[in-house]
Amino acid sequence: MAFIVHNWGLNVGNVEIAGITSSSVFLIGDNEQIRLNSYFDTPAESLIIGPFVPLGSGVSGDTASSTVETVEDE
């Protein structure tokens, strides 16, 4: 198998990002390999503060069915 890529050109205007957190990356350039791992444990009674909105699996617009489940460490 031959995997051939033609990069004809890349021009970007303005980029605005609120946050890059917990093993994330913002890269302008070429790369060979990326591996990002993250474990996160939070108790159920914790407050949710910040721009990260919990996404439910329900139909779009049905925000009432959105739930967040946390699992305790074994």
Added chain:
Amino acid sequence: MNKRLVTLDDIKVTDVVYGSSFVIGDSWRATPFARVLAVQKEGTWFEEGRYNYEDYPIFTRQFKRLPPTKTVEDIHYHHNPTINVESVRINGVSTSSMIQIGSLGILEAESRVKHFRILQDEQEEDLRID
């Protein structure tokens, strides 16, 4: 693979915290990691040394690795030697994350965050109110 150059006119990054980095230029390999015990406690005093990484399995458990796959021969033709970006605005980068303007060979990042909420006994509070 030949790496392209980057031309960037303007960048503003406000916060780089907790094992994160902001790199201008090329790098070969980066392996940032962060272990965080985030304690939010109700009350006026805080005991130091009460929280240890060894007490929580989240800090020792292995990350799942992807099974090795067949390698594919790849050829990249860069018809334009530069990536052009006008401006970048980033509020914050945190917990073993990375911003790089330039090429990066290998990135292996790890983060482990354990949150605690220690609340005062609600029953006790109720009695006081009565």
